[in-house]
Amino acid sequence: MVYVREDLGVIVFKMGLREGQDVFNGRNKG
Numbered sequence: 001m002v003y004v005r006e007d008l009g010v011i012v013f014k015m016g017l018r019e020g021q022d023v024f025n026g027r028n029k030g
Helices: 006-015 017-029
Strands: none
8 A cells, every 4th residue: 555645544553354354445446
């Protein structure tokens, strides 16, 4: 996972790894 801003990564991690993975999977699939 490459973040343009580390802040975004921290926020996603705070929200929850599961939710973060869901968002990433959705974006990757389109």
